[in-house]
Amino acid sequence: MADDDDRLIQEVLAELGRDADPAQIAEQVRRLDRGLPAEDEFIAVCSWLGKTRLIHKLDQHQAPSHSRAVYQVPDLLAMYENSGPVLIEVKSKKTPTLSFRPDYLARLQAYADVLQIPLLIAWKYHGIWTLFEARHLSLAKKNFNIRFDAAMTENLLGILAGDVAYKIAPGAGVHLRFKKEELLASEETVEGLNEQWQMRVDKVGFTSAGGTPADTLDNDVTTLFTTWDLSERQVHSESHIEMQFVAGEDDGMMFGHMALVHLLNWPLRDGEQINWRHAIRRESVVGNLANFTQALQRALSMSVQN
Incomplete structure (x- = not known):
């Protein structure tokens, strides 16, 4: 990263001049270090899904x-x-219709035509990426538009980059058992007795579909649980508290590129955001799950996803 940091500083000095205010230089370096989030995120998605050369x-x-x-x-x-080779214009919009001015789209297409390379549009809408050919934009009153449902219909992200939809099987999840060692405090509330215990973890287990015990899952498969919004349940006994984190029946589906966001957010502190520019410069975008497709295949064979 050191050479990359040097390049950033050099770029800022070239733009602002060596006599610029140091605070202004520092702020510009920080801004560039944050990168262009949409572009950097899409690069990270493509790099991680496994079919990008x-x-x-x-x-x-x-x-x-x-x-x-x-x-x-x-x-x-x-x-x-x-x-x-394909050319890609990246957009991140929160409205269900993506719009291009005719002159802007014409200039993009003119560049693609000179190189004789297809022009694609990558669009992020509420956390979901689509990738489609620019020819699917249609002229409305003034601009060339496409609605999100049409973009999803024409989506090439799976065909080209390897994106998939998956689902953690209902009942599959993580189970932590804590042994009660010392009662620290006890208080009667309107909701019942509230106790605080000093505890230690004395068992970690996993389940596959239907809650079947599956303690032989490998690390990549268990890492998939961090990509899912698991439901939490507690079971209390005189000696233990068991915390169960399992997938529900009606959790819907998840796209692979959305799983990447969960994996990168997992180790971050509250309020900290993913730095996509740093992510795409690492040897592996995600250190603890390098091959997502293989992990899904193993999870399917172990009845952890369906």
Whole structure:
């Protein structure tokens, strides 16, 4: 990361000048270090899903200046296992319709036409990524639009990058048993007796579909539990408290690219946000689950996902 930090500082000094206020320089370095979250997140998603041969940003400081009237350089260039090079324009919008001005889309398409490379649009809407060909944008009154449901219908993220939908089997989960060692405090409340105990974990177990004990699950499969919003239940006895974290019946489905967000958020402190720029510069985007597809295949064979 040191060489990358040096490049950031050099870039800021080139923009602001060496006589700029140090506080302004520091703030600009911090801003650049946070990166362009949507672009960096999409690169991380593609890198992690497993079918990307190459993906990188395109420098958009184009020259000469009058070329901007004709061409717009897209955000990314990518090559997937089953594709040649493609150009990708990245958008993150919270409205259910994505819109492009005709002149902006024409400049993007002009650049793609010169290189004879397909132009794709990557769109993040409420945490869900879609990737579709720009030709699916249709002219409305003024702009070229696409609704999210149509983008999902034309989504290429699974075909190209390897995205999948999966579901943790109902009843599968993590079970922690705590042995009560010392009663620290006891208080009567309107809801009943509230006790505070000093405890230690004396058993960790796992279950597969239907709550069947499955204590031989490997690390990658158990890591999948951190990608799911498991329901919590406590079972109390005189000597122990068992905390059960299991998948429910009606939890729906999850996309692989959304699981990545859960995995990266897992070790963060409250209020801390994912730095996508740092994530894409690591050797592995996620250190504790390098091959998501293989983990899902093993989880399926062990009745942990369906």
